Amino acid sequence: MQLIRTAGLLVLLLPATAVAGVLAEDRADLMYHYYDGGGVTIDGPSLLVRKKFAEKYAVNASYYVDMVSSASIDVITTASRYSEERTQYGVGFEYLRGKVTYAAAFSNSNENDYNADTASVSISQDMFGDLTTVALSFTRGWDDVTRRGDPVFADEIDRRIYGVDISQVATRRLILGFSFETITEEGFLNNPYRQVRFVDPDAALGYSYEFERYPRTRTGNAVSARARWFLPYRAAFQADYRFYNDTWEISSSTAELSYTHPHGDEWTFDVHYRFYDQDAAEFYSDLFPRENFQNFLARDKELSTMQSHTLGFGIAYEFKPSRFEFLGKAAVNFKYDRIRFKYDDFRDLRSTGLAPGTEPLYEFDADVIRLFFSGWF
């Protein structure tokens, strides 16, 4: 607390400079999103609006809905198909003073068994002749976890995120970005419905289930670097890399390459490839040797040894709308991604009649679509 207070005091000492920075443009986006993969379909609308006043202040508001219909492999093997809806609202405020931008935001996400409130503050400053932008952020989250059909169970999560971002103009055609984030969480961190399986010679399948048990704390560190080049014929190429590890011994690498190619003033085409690789959490197992084998038990495929590959593209068409004159310009975007998730130690239990632990490894493909309209006013 003392250090945070010190940081707050230092913020007041930041230099105010004569030349001003800029706030982002006034813009509204209305999006339809769709995800279909592994027996799960999620779709819904998303709205994001931002508006500035007097070139010094800006406000933004967002609305987002997930409509979920799930018959995932976890649901098929241990529960029954379900549908649910998650709604998220967000508001934000920015104040630009000289070259320093102060921002604060709040969001609420709600579904029938989970509520999450998130508040964040950040400060960013342009410096060194505007070649460098440094941003510091702090986010605090408070989640309430409940379980459908269980009026007694209720628990919480307390989350803190500390972040640093640096954007650096390196040459006339190259910009670099660096980010570091520490995320600490404390509370009920597992899914209250998910179960692990253990060897049970008395069971017909050769195994039985018990509920997951996770540690009540988790701290993760993520560091990333990216570079974006402007190509001489007016196109852009970007490379990203991120390394992550945490106190659950999950360690992962993410790498991404993307290419943006405009055609005339109206069309923009994007194509990208992303690769993700992670090691399992130390208390993860697809099949534990017996019931209550250890203090902490997980069989969440998100915590297994896994990889994902994404190949995607985007098409944007920009135009001057004749019917809505208050819009300076507008754009229609279509983006599609195909993601393959592959698991090295999570088995597909839909294959029955096999000895426990010899079932085929699970993998699935997901289709992700975003269709959105953007208007600048």
Place this chain on the structure above:
Amino acid sequence: MMRPARVIATLIALIAASGCARIEPWVKPYEREDIADPIMAWDRDPVSSSYMRHVYESREGARGAAGASGGGCGCN
């Protein structure tokens, strides 16, 4: 290992100190036409990138350091 709050306090102090020094920009303002092109933005469509971040964070163990498009997800 330094605590995050201490790292942030140190960085803020460095930013504050930068107000005293003057570094000559090696890319002049009139040479920034290419990097100011909209196709060079880190995050051209925030509504789409924040959604994709949510897609990955819900299905992978890692999170954070997403760069200019970053921010807490508030999801578990």
